[in-house]
Amino acid sequence: MLQASKLHSRVSGASEAPGFDKRVLALVGAILCSCLFLQRFGFPAGAKNASIVGPIGIGLAGWGLLSGVFAFDSRRLVIFLALTFCAVLGAAWHAVSPGPFSTPLNVQSISQFLLLTAFATLTFSEPVDELRFFRLLNFLFMLAAAAGTLQFIAQFAGIRIFAFTGLLPESILFESGYNLQILAGVGDLLKSNGFFLVEPSVFSQLMALALIVEILAFKRLPYLAIFVTGLLLSMSGTGWIVLATFVVAAVFSMGARGVVIAAATVATLAVALAAGLLLAPDLALAIQDRMDEFSRPGTSGHMRFVTPFWVLSDIIRAEPSAALLGIGAGASEQQNLVYSYDVNTPVKIILEYGGPALIAYILLFVVGQRSAIQSALVAPCLALILFTGGYQQFPPILFLVMMLTSVARLRRA
Template identity: 30%
Template sequence: MATIAPGAAAPATSRIGTALPDSTVDRRRSRLFVHLALISCLCLQRFGLVIGGGTIFFSLPLFLALIGLMLVSGYGRIRMVPLFVFGLFALEGLIATLVAINVPETRQQLSILSLFSLLSIYLCLLVGPSGRFNRDDVIDIFLFYVRLCAVLGIAQYLLQFVGVRIFSFMLTFPALNPILIESLYNYNPILSYGSSIIRSNGFFLIEPSVFSQLLALGMAVEFFLKRQLKYLPLYAVAYLFSFSGTGLLALGLSIGILMLADRRYTVRVLLFVLALAALATIAAFVFPDQFASLAGRAGEASYSGSSGYARYFAQFEFIGQYTDKTRSLIGFGPGSMERSGFFFTGSGNPALKLFIDYGIIGSILFATFMVISCWRRDIAIISIFCLVNFQMGGGNLLFPPLIILIAILCVWSGDPDQAAARQGSALNHPKSRAARSSAPIRPVSTTQ
């Protein structure tokens, strides 16, 4: 009779008491890791602590604890190449900080906490899955949460017309205020000045723009990787109720880059554009007012007081103020951009902040780190979208939920084609067919 050595873990068992194969156990545990990670960055996105002028998202310590558990349990491993480049950037950031302390710039003030926050957030990209981690279900689980947010977003928007409004947790559940950070964001996103209609944010997500970005990524994954159209109408309706152009702009740039980077995607990109055009035409007839309002936001970037202008054009005014300075080579130190006299809310983006805080050298090192960490040819549309969307957002450099989502999709996920092939071969395996054929058949009575 076989015995178990003292201290050894007992084999996992199923509900009927039989031992499960290691691959089944690893798959279940891998799925649990993915669910917990996505819950931390999507469902808990509004939760955190506001300390002074900074924020601590609960998603970051939760995810760092999760990847620490992966390392300890053998489901994770250190990614050495990204770690090396990240170490070079950290060294450059430390040099920029020391120079800024000893040779201060009169126009800038420093924030050491900014460098600490930056390094802490991007630890998320330094741990990848080991051989035991089953990567086949990552994209499917991600799409489950996208669809969930889409359904909740549609319900959230429509319910406001019968008097049920749940757009802000701090207004709906005041007792949660001490652990909510949404006061620093657009927590009451009215459609326009003087309007009583509120734009959908997908219930869990912190702003309608974040919701639109998630939906746009979901559309791209469904079409280019899963090769299915059946959920696109759901995403289109939910996107319409967000009244945000950020997601579509990121999606448009991403598929354009994808087509230029690999001509094999040309036909699929054109088909995708046609599918979106068809959905837009239907939406224009079914929801004319909502469609007109969303289309009207397309030209707001031309107005200097708009959020679109601040996000996409104001940073060029910044660059002109700093490119002629010698210090632009190594930067003016962490936190310099937000504390300069030229900054106003929403006018920064990751590249601009890296350039001002850490200089040309730091910007190149960080860009190299991001490309090495995120780029994968087998999921090219996800990699391109994540990098484009990361650059477009004003506060994305220090927005942990986005970086965690990038880690899950670009680092943890497997090749969708290989996953589908493995599932097909498993169903056609002789043992699988024998098991299905030997399953007991329930007798059917004559009355039935």
């Protein structure tokens, strides 16, 4: 590891571990709190607001480096430099030889992408107790789950707070463009968005991660119950995709224990889902409607999981060099095509920076020292960051996932 300063280099020892753990977990707790509870807050940045979590996370990371709590991971630092090279090379190519899909150089977009991604080059300067780390994480997830559950229940008393717009000044909010209020398909109820989170889908994904951690590390029934409740009340399919990825990965990577964990997870979720359908029969129609979205143009599921690959295929067919060099930062979302489309993280990175850049980007989440629980989280975290939303420049989710897969350096209790 590349230490931030020789003054802060340390030799791991049992006597100083508890004190060092507290320092790390205090900093990690501050970063995670901003990721979970400040998602909807922003600050003016040109024509629209930017997420306040970005500068908070970067500032705390810088403090961690200066104080010796964080260090650079040499392998991921090299990978990040390779990613930067790919981005700069593509920008230079399009400046000299613009293609039919190229747009003017967007310095803000490429700078933001690289600055936020640089968070993955960090690691803890010394390992931290694994169970203490995940206990902190799931305590914060539990607070989000409780807030989302209370938000949903409050609807029955006529209280609906699903957006802060209108309650707080728009100059401090980061809600524009997000689907905060979505009908659940059961009467006039709205899907829970976790109160602090930007969408029900984000709530769903985080509840899935919380369930995975709880199943692997603690198995506390009250926590399992609140996380399952949050997952069901979000009424979003992306969390189930994250869970399905975990189940499949557990079967193939954890041996007999993985098969048992996967079977127990599926059984628990099946019972919870059956109970939900029993209590709210209309929920079955809502679930069926969501499943049908994949084949219905214009729906959320079709836009998120189908159209990205349409636009990728169309652009690379017309401009083959885009597969290597992309079409320029910010250009993936500015194409005037005959159909409406959305882009997910891998498609956006390929289209803007090229295939080699995507490989480097994925390696930032894969390369690193991990505990057993962390290793089990890699597959579902990759599914979340790559396929459930455009999170490559959304710091609340990006920093959280990088913390779990790359930055956290943990030791067994």
